[in-house]
Amino acid sequence: MKFEDLLLDIGGFGRFQILILFLLCFPRINLPMHFLLHNFLAATPSHHCAIPHQEAFVNFTTEELLLISIPREPDGTFRSCEMFSQPQFYLLLNSSLQPENDSIIEPCKHGWVYDHSQFASTIATQWDLVCEQRGLNQATATFFFVGVTVGAVIFGYLSDRYGRRALLLLSLLCSLLFGMLSAASASYTMLAATRTLTGAALSGISLIVLPLGMEWVDVQHRTLSGILTSIFWSVGNMLLAMVAYLVRDWRWLLVAVTGPCLLSIVCLWWVPESARWLIANGKAKQAHRHLLRCARINGRKDFTISTEVRARRCRHTSFCHTLLQFSLFGVAFSYYGMSMNLTGFGLDIYLSQFVFGIIEIPAKLIMYVLVNRVGRRQSQAWTLILTGLWENVGTLSFSSSTPTWLIVLAVMGKGFSESAFTTVFLYTSELYPTVLRQSGMGYTSFVARLGGALAPLVFLLDSVWPPLPEVTYCGVAACCGSVAFLLPETLHARLPEGVEDVEGTW
Numbered sequence: 001m002k003f004e005d006l007l008l009d010i011g012g013f014g015r016f017q018i019l020i021l022f023l024l025c026f027p028r029i030n031l032p033m034h035f036l037l038h039n040f041l042a043a044t045p046s047h048h049c050a051i052p053h054q055e056a057f058v059n060f061t062t063e064e065l066l067l068i069s070i071p072r073e074p075d076g077t078f079r080s081c082e083m084f085s086q087p088q089f090y091l092l093l094n095s096s097l098q099p100e101n102d103s104i105i106e107p108c109k110h111g112w113v114y115d116h117s118q119f120a121s122t123i124a125t126q127w128d129l130v131c132e133q134r135g136l137n138q139a140t141a142t143f144f145f146v147g148v149t150v151g152a153v154i155f156g157y158l159s160d161r162y163g164r165r166a167l168l169l170l171s172l173l174c175s176l177l178f179g180m181l182s183a184a185s186a187s188y189t190m191l192a193a194t195r196t197l198t199g200a201a202l203s204g205i206s207l208i209v210l211p212l213g214m215e216w217v218d219v220q221h222r223t224l225s226g227i228l229t230s231i232f233w234s235v236g237n238m239l240l241a242m243v244a245y246l247v248r249d250w251r252w253l254l255v256a257v258t259g260p261c262l263l264s265i266v267c268l269w270w271v272p273e274s275a276r277w278l279i280a281n282g283k284a285k286q287a288h289r290h291l292l293r294c295a296r297i298n299g300r301k302d303f304t305i306s307t308e309v310r311a312r313r314c315r316h317t318s319f320c321h322t323l324l325q326f327s328l329f330g331v332a333f334s335y336y337g338m339s340m341n342l343t344g345f346g347l348d349i350y351l352s353q354f355v356f357g358i359i360e361i362p363a364k365l366i367m368y369v370l371v372n373r374v375g376r377r378q379s380q381a382w383t384l385i386l387t388g389l390w391e392n393v394g395t396l397s398f399s400s401s402t403p404t405w406l407i408v409l410a411v412m413g414k415g416f417s418e419s420a421f422t423t424v425f426l427y428t429s430e431l432y433p434t435v436l437r438q439s440g441m442g443y444t445s446f447v448a449r450l451g452g453a454l455a456p457l458v459f460l461l462d463s464v465w466p467p468l469p470e471v472t473y474c475g476v477a478a479c480c481g482s483v484a485f486l487l488p489e490t491l492h493a494r495l496p497e498g499v500e501d502v503e504g505t506w
Contacts, residue, residue, distance in 0.1 A: 156442015
């Protein structure tokens with residue numbers, strides 16, 4: 001007897017399943033508040049070199065002091081990383097003059113002065129991660145995603161071996177611990193280490209929540225389950241904008257986005273283990289108990305359950321496994337490339353974060369229709385390709401006087417990027433069998449998170465050619481989207497349980 005047949009008897013989408021999806025929404029909401037936290041945690045406000053011996057210039061205004069101490073850029077703004085070795089008093093007479101000798105210009109030697117009008121403090125201002133140290137600031141996001149990458153393999157394997165619920169609880173507890181330790185970091189090294197560990201812990205939440213909900217839902221409602229779970233990511237995206245707007249200090253911001261893990265831990269008390277996983281691993285009695293509870297809550301009391309559902313270990317089909325990895329890499333690389341470039345879209349950083357979150361909701365609703373009409377494969381391929389094309393048209397056209405329609409193009413590109421992300425996790429969950437679903441998702445997510453880890457570093461390519469980061473994101477998205485055409489279709493297919501199901505699909 002197939003597990004899908006059991007679901008039909010006990011109710012494949014009743015009050016029990018709705019309760020589970022509701023409880024799982026809380027850890028899902030918490031994810032983007034950490035995954036996209038780098039936008040605010042490591043924000044770099046405007047700054048200039050600290051000017052020594054200011055007591056000797058008490059009669060000068062701030063503007064005059066900057067004029068004689070800091071060289072200007074061609075557009076008239078003061079440079080962020082250089083200063084005059086000696087005050088240039090002649091500039092007070094004619095500020096349009098340019099120094100004739102570059103030897104009088106030197107790097108900042110006495111630290112920096114930051115504009116605190118937008119951020120009370122960030123890690124950039126805490127440890128002067130600017131100018132020559134700018135790479136360390138961007139690397140903070142890379143360290144986090146390296147942790148997510150490693151955690152994907154670890155939690156993927158362990159949740160297939162020891163169960164979804166136990167590993168989800170462990171993931172939440174570790175996320176709470178390492179998140180709070182990050183807020184208490186006394187040095188950049190400690191922050192980098194604790195953010196890496198936080199990323200590893202959060203990876204378990206990212207991997208387990210969606211499949212755990214889907215494994216309790218019947219075929220007809222599986223897409224709805226995946227899209228609803230994904231929408232809560234967008235809710236967290238918007239909440240991050242509001243929390244960051246209210247909390248401008250980086251330490252308290254970390255506390256604010258980590259604290260909700262406590263609520264998720266409490267909610268997990270009422271979430272059962274996946275009966276599909278229990279049966280596949282020979283734990284029929286436990287599965288029987290959960291299935292009876294499901295039937296009782298759904299109002300199906302007049303039936304008996306046979307848990308003789310067989311599942312064998314399966315082997316991966318290397319070709320399709322590799323194609324999935326390519327697709328996931330492209331999705332994560334382009335998504336985080338756009339999501340971490342909030343200052344490049346001509347809007348306030350908080351408004352950009354909120355708009356990027358809210359545009360994801362209609363994108364997900366559209367994908368609910370598309371994946372059921374045209375299928376997973378076509379949806380995955382075209383959303384990735386359109387992400388690259390739209391971002392290329394929108395971002396490369398930005399200037400200081402960006403027309404509104406170009407901002408709209410960029411926001412639409414973000415919508416396509418989120419559509420690709422929504423589809424790929426639903427798609428991946430359907431391609432792997434129950435006994436290896438989390439391991440398979442863990443290994444493919446490993447490659448995806450490499451894309452997330454590399455995305456922040458690509459911003460550093462703007463020193464070679466300003467549009468190069470955007471061109472890179474676009475090219476990777478379009479190429480990986482083309483590869484997705486080679487994947488098998490899973491529309492209306494039952495979740496595979498063992499080797500015979502996988503071979504029939506792959």
